[in-house]
Amino acid sequence: MTAMVIVPAAAAGTLAVGLSLAASQGALGGEPITGQALNEPDVVRSKGGRLEVTFTAKSTIATIGGRNVGTWAYNSMAPGPTLEVSRGDYLQIKNVNLLPDQPTNLHTHGLHVSPIGQGDNVFVNSPSGNTFTNKYKIPMDHIPGQYWYHPHRHMYVNNQVAAGMAGVIIVKANTPEERALERYRTRQMVFQQFQVQDGVVVGPGQKSTAPKLTYVNGQLQPVVDIRRGEIQRWRLANLQADSFMRIQVPAGMKAWLIGTDGNPTSRPIPVDSMLIPPAGRRTILVRKDAAGDIAVQNIPWGAGLQAIPQQDLFTARTSGTRSEQSLPQMRATMPDLRGTPVANSRTVQFSMGPPLPGSKTPQFLINDMNYDSWGSKNLASMKLNTVEEWTLTNTTEDYHPFHIHIQPFQVVSINGVPVKGVDYRDTVQIPPMANGVPGRVVIRQRYTDFTGRFVIHCHILFHEDNGMMAPVQVVR
Numbered sequence: 347m348t349a350m351v352i353v354p355a356a357a358a359g360t361l362a363v364g365l366s367l368a369a370s371q372g373a374l375g376g377e378p379i380t381g382q383a384l385n386e387p388d389v390v391r392s393k394g395g396r397l398e399v400t401f402t403a404k405s406t407i408a409t410i411g412g413r414n415v416g417t418w419a420y421n422s423m424a425p426g427p428t429l430e431v432s433r434g435d436y437l438q439i440k441n442v443n444l445l446p447d448q449p450t451n452l453h454t455h456g457l458h459v460s461p462i463g464q465g466d467n468v469f470v471n472s473p474s475g476n477t478f479t480n481k482y483k484i485p486m487d488h489i490p491g492q493y494w495y496h497p498h499r500h501m502y503v504n505n506q507v508a509a510g511m512a513g514v515i516i517v518k519a520n521t522p523e524e525r526a527l528e529r530y531r532t533r534q535m536v537f538q539q540f541q542v543q544d545g546v547v548v549g550p551g552q553k554s555t556a557p558k559l560t561y562v563n564g565q566l567q568p569v570v571d572i573r574r575g576e577i578q579r580w581r582l583a584n585l586q587a588d589s590f591m592r593i594q595v596p597a598g599m600k601a602w603l604i605g606t607d608g609n610p611t612s613r614p615i616p617v618d619s620m621l622i623p624p625a626g627r628r629t630i631l632v633r634k635d636a637a638g639d640i641a642v643q644n645i646p647w648g649a650g651l652q653a654i655p656q657q658d659l660f661t662a663r664t665s666g667t668r669s670e671q672s673l674p675q676m677r678a679t680m681p682d683l684r685g686t687p688v689a690n691s692r693t694v695q696f697s698m699g700p701p702l703p704g705s706k707t708p709q710f711l712i713n714d715m716n717y718d719s720w721g722s723k724n725l726a727s728m729k730l731n732t733v734e735e736w737t738l739t740n741t742t743e744d745y746h747p748f749h750i751h752i753q754p755f756q757v758v759s760i761n762g763v764p765v766k767g768v769d770y771r772d773t774v775q776i777p778p779m780a781n782g783v784p785g786r787v788v789i790r791q792r793y794t795d796f797t798g799r800f801v802i803h804c805h806i807l808f809h810e811d812n813g814m815m816a817p818v819q820v821v822r
Contacts, residue, residue, distance in 0.1 A: 374545025378559075379412030380567040384660065386534045387513060387563055388427040392435045399429065401452070403497070403511060404444035410510070411559075411566040416546035417509045418445060424510030424564050425536040425585065426495070432518045433490070437482040441472060449473045450506060452480050453498035454515060455625060456608050456772045458488055458753045462798035466751065468498040469799070485795060489680075489754070490519035491608025492581045492627045500717065500815070504807035508550050508587040510538060510564075516581075523610065526674045530579040530631065533570060535562050537659070539586040550587070550808065560586065560644055562660050569661045572634045576669035579604075581629050584622040587807045590654055590745070590775070591622045592647035598636025599662065602673065605629030609754050609770035612678035621647065623747035625773045625805040631673065637664050652744055682768045683756050683790040689732035694725070695784075696748070696776060696804060696814065697741045710804065710814035717803075717815040724799065725816040733792045740776040740785035746809065748787070749773045750818075751800040755791035762786065773805055793820045 390399055401420040408417050408424040420426035431437050441452045451470040459466050459482045472478040493515040497506040514536060518524065541548040543556040562568055572578055584591050595601040595618050602614035607627050620628050634640065641658040648654055699709035699716075709716050713725060728734055735758070738748050749772060757769045761777055777785030803815035 374407065374414045374416055375542070376413045378542075378566045381661070382412060382565055382568050384533065384535075384568040384570045385563055385565060386428075387425050387536060388423070389430055390427050391430040392432060392437070395432075395434065396436045396438075397429060397431050398438040398440075399427070400440040400442060401426065402442040402444060403450055403506075405446055408510060408564070410540055410542065410547070410561060410564050414545070415540070415542055418506060419510045420513065425538060426511070426513030428514045428516060428534060429495070430516045430518065431484055432520075433484055433488050434486045435484045437484060439480045439495075440477060441480060442477045443472050443474055445474055445506070447474050448502050448505070449499045450497045450502065451478065451499045452495060453751070454480075454482065454493065454495050455749075456493035456754070457482065457515065457517075458485060458795065459483065460796045460798060461752050461800040466800070468751070468801060471499060484517060488517050488519070489609055490517050490521070490524050491605050491610065492516060492583060492629060493608050494583060494585060494625075494627070496585070501811050504550050504587050504811045507585070507807055508539070509547055510540070512536075512538065512585040514581070514583055517608070523674070523676060523679070527579060527604070530577050530671070532579040532581065534581045534583075535660070536583045536585055537562060537591060538564070539589050560589075560591070560657055560659060567658050567660060569663050571663050571665040572632075573666045573669040574634060574637060574664055575671065577631050577633045577671040577673070579629065580632055581627070582620075582622065583627045584624055586624050588624055590624065590648060590652060592619055592645050592654065593622065593659070594619045594643050594645045595632075596640050596642060598640050599632055599634050602631045603628060604631055604676065606770065607754060607772045610679055611676065612680075612768060613676050614673045619645065621775070623745070623773055623775045623805065624807070625747060625749060626771075633671075634662055634664060639663050648745070650743070678768060680756070680768050680770050681792070683733055683792060684758060686733045686790070686792070688735045688790070689729060690734045691737070692726055692734065693737045693739060694802070695739045695741065696746045707812055710809040710812045712802070712814055712816040715816065716813035718813065720817055723817075724819050725802070726818045728793050728818065728820050730793055730797055730820055730822050733790055735788065735790045738776050738787040738789065741779050743778050745775045745778055746814070747773050747775045747805040748802065749805045750791070750802045752796060753791065753794065755789040758788040758790055760787050797821055
């Protein structure tokens with residue numbers, strides 16, 4: 347069955363009150379402005395091996411679509427600032443919660459850091475009015491690439507991410523491969539979906555006739571300048587709370603995939619379109635050979651509540667003199683685990699169940715259990731420095747983007763079809779059941795460096811908030 351998108355009444359009401367507070371702070375609304383030059387999020391870089399920042403989460407006014415909009419955001423920015431760190435750096439984020447009557451916390455999605463204490467600990471509960479400081483040590487061998495941050499307080503994640511509380515983290519490394527990529531002009535593009543009515547963002551579960559639109563760095567249909575023949579590096583980040591994206595590479599342009607969820611490929615892989623799940627990131631090299639303006643589109647995909655309509659995302663505009671650049675030399679840096687001995691094989695099933703008494707919302711389950719049912723138990727206890735193979739199955743009619751915290755995994759096969767090459771991700775969509783056969787993805791992962799308790803879940807955040815999450819742990 348397909349679930350109705352309904353937020354618990356208390357949560358939706360709190361969001362509405364918070365946005366009303368923002369609306370009282372000044373003149374809001376108006377028609378969105380299109381066609382502006384692409385503005386990238388502010389970048390805050392580490393210095394001397396350290397980066398210390400403060401995020402203030404509150405009901406505020408942010409610039410969305412070139413107009414003032416009431417929403418919830420970090421530091422009154424949607425998206426939040428981009429954090430840039432290097433291998434071996436110390437990162438500290440002071441998270442000040444000024445949200446009205448909602449707890450929060452912080453997750454550094456994709457970072458390979460400790461999940462305990464003041465690390466990437468999503469079991470932290472920081473109530474309204476509280477400040478919690480997260481501290482991370484970036485490993486010296488961390489995979490360079492694009493990651494992101496967002497709240498992860500169970501039952502409140504969908505509201506807060508949908509309002510705009512998210513931003514990118516870039517991990518840099520002084521390797522020959524990374525230095526070779528620095529010669530390309532780099533553009534950061536953060537995709538977030540907003541429904542704006544009467545000058546405020548409409549919260550999940552609230553009724554509105556306003557269109558739901560995907561914005562790029564908080565802009566609607568901005569313009570990206572590129573010279574003919576120039577190769578640019580585009581970092582694409584789908585930070586929408588619940589929606590997939592299928593980005594089409596238009597005629598007159600060529601694109602090559604060089605990174606998935608921060609994990610590098612072994613070579614530039616030609617792509618015509620990319621299906622990016624919620625939380626997914628893709629780094630591509632693009633070259634524009636045609637003159638004039640070309641619209642880059644989110645093209646139709648999916649069915650039912652997961653269906654996405656066609657939308658122009660941004661315009662690639664030819665400017666300046668012609669440039670001639672070649673593709674970089676790359677090499678395999680990610681280990682192939684397909685020939686490695688497996689310590690354990692597990693099956694993890696994503697399914698749905700009937701609503702609990704007094705609720706109209708179906709249950710979203712992992713191994714037939716709602717998240718609240720796990721208590722102190724864990725779905726799995728993995729041993730440090732071992733490899734496990736998991737078969738992820740899906741018995742529903744929807745795609746479910748599987749995500750595991752702390753470290754990436756290698757995708758081995760999808761619906762029985764072996765994956766070509768070495769494909770690492772931290773979020774992968776499990777296909778729906780078809781003709782009575784569950785969708786299936788096989789992954790392998792090696793648990794390194796860190797022990798502790800963390801979670802796996804569906805990254806459609808409505809599903810996560812309504813139970814499709816389970817705790818796991820790594821032990822020595």
